[in-house]
Amino acid sequence: MIDQRHDTLDHTPRCGDGRAPDPLVPAGWLPMREYGEDEVDFVIVGTGAGGAPLAAKLAEQGFSVIAMDAGAFFRPLEDFASDEMHQRKLYWTDDRLVDGDNPLQLGANNSGKAVGGSTIHFAMVSLRFRPEHFASRSKLGYGVDWPIDWREMWRYYEEVERMLHISGPVRYPWGPKRPRYPLRVHPMNAGAQYLARGAKALGIDWTETPIATLSTPIGKAHPCVYRGFCVTGCSTNAKQSALVTWIPRAIRAGAEIRDLAMVGRIETDASGRATGVHYHRADAWHFQKARHVVAAGYAIETPRLLLNSANAAQPDGLANSSGLVGRNLMVQLNQAAWGEVDKEVRAYKGPPSLAISEHWNYTDAGKDYLGGWTYMSQGPLPAQWARTLARTRGLWGQALVDEMNRANHTVGLKMVGEVLPNEANRVTLADETDQYGLRIPRVTFSYSDNEKRMMRHAVAFMKQSLEATGARDTWDQMDDTCHLGGTARMGRNAATSVVDADGRSWDVPNLWVCDGSVFPTVGGVNPSLTIQALACRTADRIGALARRGEL
């Protein structure tokens, strides 16, 4: 009846009978190997930025792999509408409670539910961490160091940038030398032009954003047509989501994808090793045996799964001897400044963030806070913009309609800012259960004073940039956050982390985590490229351990 929730895809798996959808061809299929419920080498829970590359690269090494996702397997060319409301089908809309001083907005904001995960609706901004942000404790005096050296990550970033055909500038203004991006930059839209003019006026560097949408045809995919609906899913397949890149590669290498499969619990034996997963698919619970289990459900579903898998021997949750599962939940600050200009901006055109400045990621002086941030141009769609105006400025009634009708002259800049790890920000289990009978997550988050100082600086700076380009009537959007991280952090020892640098649990040797929840710190850039780089590294490390007989 209504297109809000009960799409038929919600109930009917498409993967099976030896085939999976070809996401690049209407009504197309790819032959797919199936393993039944026989024991496989790896079952991966989640097919987003972490699970999808891992599935591909493990299958290519000859491991038997099943990757499950709670969401549907879409063919964007025929399944995606140019419409915010209909595309809610991409988001994780199951119940979650939010609390703390600054309850988070989840769902469309940062949580996907589809084969391909949140990469189906991400804004495609593909940035490398500043090298020092992998060692912020020892280099910059805050947070905690990653157990991985930035130079190793640099190699994996290059691998992912090639795989996703990232379009980016010839010369990147910040950080150590990096190779040229695989594809040329996209032409800038109006929002990007205003960012560039503002940065020039303020005397800082800016650049075209390295972005995961094609600027030239590749294989069956056309280049980006600048339709602007990026965050509601790309219907032309220019966006290099996991769905159109890693997933077909995984299937071709012999991995099985199980769509609409909600994993509720990881089973363990008397010795404490994982034996497989209980999952719900096609209206029934099933059990999949596996020699290794990988949680790749991102920073809320991964700790939720580990906590929901508690047993007599591990009563506080699986892999939780440190007590850190669910703790150190981080988001990224997403505050903005907006203003009105004479020329028409029409921010609905093109990828929303085509220009960027990382100046305040790479500059430590002149700050009264710790951590870094970047800022980028913006392009909100109508319903999202209406919610922003209503929420931030308290507009409703005719005042809201009037302000909406000025949208084509509105220009904005938004930050992606580093939130520091804080054990009090966390994911726990609520008493309520969801449609599968599983306890739902409770997500608790409060800003610290450090974050409040960072957002004040960032918003004042972005406003200055807008005003330097002639924007009038500028205003702040002080209440917004974006990407998630933390909750199953990696580290150098079992007391202070959940997994090691390879993503392997300290407590359960055949349980792994491969997603943004392993981030010890989140840095000041969008996380998707780093999650994928880490997944590539984990795949290589698993191969190396297997060759040494240490798996």
Add this chain to the structure above:
Amino acid sequence: MADRYPDYDVLAKWDSPSFNDKTREILHARMKLLPRSKHLGEARVATLARLVQRVTPQPEGRAPANTLALVIAKIDADAGDGFRPAGLPRVRAAWQCALDAINAEAREGHGAAFADISDAQADVLLKALSEGQLHGAAWGNLDARTFWSWRLIPDLVSAHWAHPSLWSAMGFGGPASPRGYLRQQAGYRDPWEAEWEHA
């Protein structure tokens, strides 16, 4: 503020390359949806209709949006957004309680149903609601201000700006697949975009 795009209609592009089949299919179903509820009952629907009228006014001189029908559909489906503040019930239960409470506030203050009080009275009541100043017994454990900012406002404005009339009024390009845009620079537009009419 007057409509600056009076000659522009997103739906005029229905048969153009800006609309793909999926978009036509879902917009067709959406625009013909009627405001019928299995779960709210007449009095609550009347209260909701008045809320929609005051919070999300219809665009002048354009086909009216069926915002009420979309909000009812969301409530009937109990379709959440993937997060709600601890203490706020699920979508349907929260709306049922709040619609009763808003109506009770109107009866308490004006001796009439919310649907029947004047526009000015309704707006004063809504302003109080938005500022968290309503505490009548009918609210029970529901925090009125939380309901306003986490349920009422997002549900109403998301439904309202899901209608092509609202897109046309603001000069939004509307559906854009497979054809997107060529001219993205400030001050430029493609022939299939709205033209700003100077007052």
